[in-house]
Amino acid sequence: MSTKPNLRKFTVLAFSRTQASLETAEPLTQFERLEGMQQDDAAPTEVRFQVQGAMRPNSAGVAEPWLHLAAQTRLNLVCQRCLGPVEEAISFERDFRFVASEEQAEREDENSEEDVLALSADFDLLELVEDELLMALPASPKHAVCPQSVKLQVADADYVEADEKPNPFAALAALKTPKG
Numbered sequence: 401m402s403t404k405p406n407l408r409k410f411t412v413l414a415f416s417r418t419q420a421s422l423e424t425a426e427p428l429t430q431f432e433r434l435e436g437m438q439q440d441d442a443a444p445t446e447v448r449f450q451v452q453g454a455m456r457p458n459s460a461g462v463a464e465p466w467l468h469l470a471a472q473t474r475l476n477l478v479c480q481r482c483l484g485p486v487e488e489a490i491s492f493e494r495d496f497r498f499v500a501s502e503e504q505a506e507r508e509d510e511n512s513e514e515d516v517l518a519l520s521a522d523f524d525l526l527e528l529v530e531d532e533l534l535m536a537l538p539a540s541p542k543h544a545v546c547p548q549s550v551k552l553q554v555a556d557a558d559y560v561e562a563d564e565k566p567n568p569f570a571a572l573a574a575l576k577t578p579k580g
């Protein structure tokens with residue numbers, strides 16, 4: 401039996417040294433910035449992600465911790481054409497290499513295919529997942545075909561209903577009578 405690691409204080413080095421892997425799902429409420437991108441009335445959803453740790457030698461032969469990370473979620477975004485809700489699948493899959501310091505990470509990140517991050521004792525894995533998912537968001541979410549017909553049908557229904565009560569004077573009288 402294995403206990404779930406603390407994802408907010410993720411021990412990258414130990415995880416990589418044991419070549420551990422983890423597959424889990426966290427509620428979207430754990431990802432405030434992502435949740436803020438959603439329509440207000442969106443149904444609760446979750447972020448699924450998979451992590452695989454490994455140690456790989458660098459060019460100098462020194463073993464460095466790596467994480468292979470993938471995550472998937474579905475968000476109810478605002479369609480940029482009709483402003484209605486549009487569900488988008490958001491995902492990413494990336495390799496991360498961990499080095500001793502922020503300076504080294506910055507220096508090596510520029511020349512590396514993988515993302516280079518600084519090793520820390522309390523690494524926030526959920527924050528990394530959230531950062532990457534935010535970057536994977538579509539710049540301009542849109543329906544393939546906007547559901548305009550729905551609105552038109554509603555408008556038609558109102559019109560028909562009004563037509564069935566052809567007594568404008570009754571409506572006028574109701575307006576004049578104070579309600580109490």
Ligand SMILES: [Zn+2]
Nearest residue numbers: 479482543546
């Ligand atoms: Zn739309």
